[in-house]
Amino acid sequence: MNGLSLKRFDWTMFGTILMLVALSVAFVYSAQFKSDLEVGSKWWKQLLFAGMGLCAYGVVVWYDYQQFARLSWWIYGGALVLLLMVFLFPKVNGAHRWIPLPGFTLQPSELGKIAVVVALAAFLAAPDRDMDEWRTFWGCVAIAGLPFLLIAAEPDLSTSLTFAPITLAMLLYKGVQRKLLLIGVAVVLVVATAACFWIKFETSPQIEAMAEAERPAVVLPRMPFLEDYQKGRIKVFLTKDYDKGDAGWNKLQSQIAVGSGGLHGKGYLKGTQNILGFLPRTVAPTDFIFCVIAEETGFMGGAFFILLYTVLLGRCMRVSFRSRDEFGRLMALGIGVMVFCHVFVNIAMTIGILPITGLPLPLLSYGGSFMVSTMIALGLVQSVYQRRRIR
Known part of the structure; x- marks a missing residue:
């Protein structure tokens, strides 16, 4: 049944979301701060995006989530159409990722x-679905694989790779062909x-320009499957001193x-790496917003933000546990894993334990x-909680 019940509302989750959004606006402001007379405009755009997001949040919560199960293939088909449409528009920064619309751009991925x-969730929750059949496994691979290929072709490999842990978690929960999963x-x-x-160990123009005796012992031909900037990020991660002035700068x-x-x-608006421009302003409000936060609030502030995400993820798992049906349980689980992937990968890349990727930080990074x-x-997830089974 559609509707909104304040008594059945998860106020802890909602309060955590509001806190992260408010802090996002504050630190996007800080990421563009140069002086009292010179501040970028992204902070108020982020405030506008947050307002739009809260409106969308309210509409989705109002609708009974089971309606989305009935519309799941229309939703999936619409997403595929949008992912195909990006290739009809000119590249922006070397990639087909956005659809330009009046006043803003849409990122279908x-x-x-x-x-x-x-x-x-709808596919696996179908009452007649046999989890031991190989068709179930390959059906899930196809559902996740088609958008994976389209997003990877944009190219946006980091976003496409999030489909793997999401699909894996949902398949493990349902016990679908675990032998095939392990393989x-x-x-x-x-x-x-x-x-x-x-x-x-692939070759490069610098290696090819060397004399034969000076070349490294192992030199492989160039890999054709990835863009140069993607390979550069991996080389930076694998080789400690690789290209610190360019690919390794961030x-x-x-x-x-x-x-x-x-x-x-160092204090709010006092982060020197950010204010002096060592941390590039093009990425500070987006993929590297956690760097701004950590510099200005230190270990204690960073730990507080991780605590907020822990609460948010914990509530997602709680909703999954208390759902009244398999569709709601699977959907809450998948969304929880999706948020976790973004949080883990984004923070890990900023401290150097994973390669630099383009995955933003949920509710904090700038972007409509x-x-x-x-x-x-x-x-x-909140819609599932609204209509949960009372225990």
């Missing part, structure tokens, strides 16, 4: 993640290891920013499509 979660995970790990080895400066915050930080899509996803 963010909506694609939600569509995959809803479609997988699939093993194959992925072997391929990823081989790709990293190839990228680390990683170096992000680690300096996080480390220089110390225990209590990401903010609204995250709100929609969390609205679906």
Whole structure:
């Protein structure tokens, strides 16, 4: 039944969302701060995006989430159409990721993640679905694989890779062909290891210009499957001193920013790595917003933000446990894993334990499509909680 019941509302989840959104606006402001007379405009745009996201959140919560199960294939098909449409527009920064609309740009890959979660949940929750049949496994692979390929072709490999843990978690919960899952995970790990080895030792113009005697002992031909900037990020991660002035600059400066915050930080609007421009202003409000936070609030502030995300993820898992049906349980689980992937990968890349990627931080990083899509996803979780089984 559609409607909104304040008595059945998860106020802890909603309060955590509001706190993260408010802090997002504050630190996006800080990420663009130069002086009292010169501040970028992204902070008020982020406030507008947050308002749009909260409206979308309220609409999704009002609707009975079971209606999304009945519309799951329409939602999935619409997402695929949007993912195909991006290739009709000119590249922006070397990628087909956005659809220009009056006043803003739409990034369909963010909506694609939600569509995959809803479609997988509806597919696996069907009462006549046999989890022991190989068709069930390959059906899930196809549902996640098609948008994966489209997003990877944009290219946006970091976003497309989030489909893997989401699909894996949902399949593990349902017990779908665990032997095939183990084989699939093993194959992925072997391929990823081989790709990293190839990228680390592939040839380059600098190596080719060397004399034969000066070249490294192991030189492999160039890998054709990834863009140069993607391979550069992996080389920076695998090779400590690789290209610190170009491809490795963001990683170096992000680690300096996080480390220089110390225990209590330098203070709000006093982060030198950010204000002096060592941390590039093009990425500080988006992918590297945690660096700004860690520099200004220190270890204690960073731990507080991780605590907020822990609460948010814990509420998602609680909703999954208390759902009245399998569709709601699977959907809450998939969205929780999606949020966790973004949080873990984003923070890990800023401190140097994962390669630099383009995954933003949920509810904190600047961006309209990401903010609204995250709100929609969390609205679906709240909708499940509204109509939970009372225990």
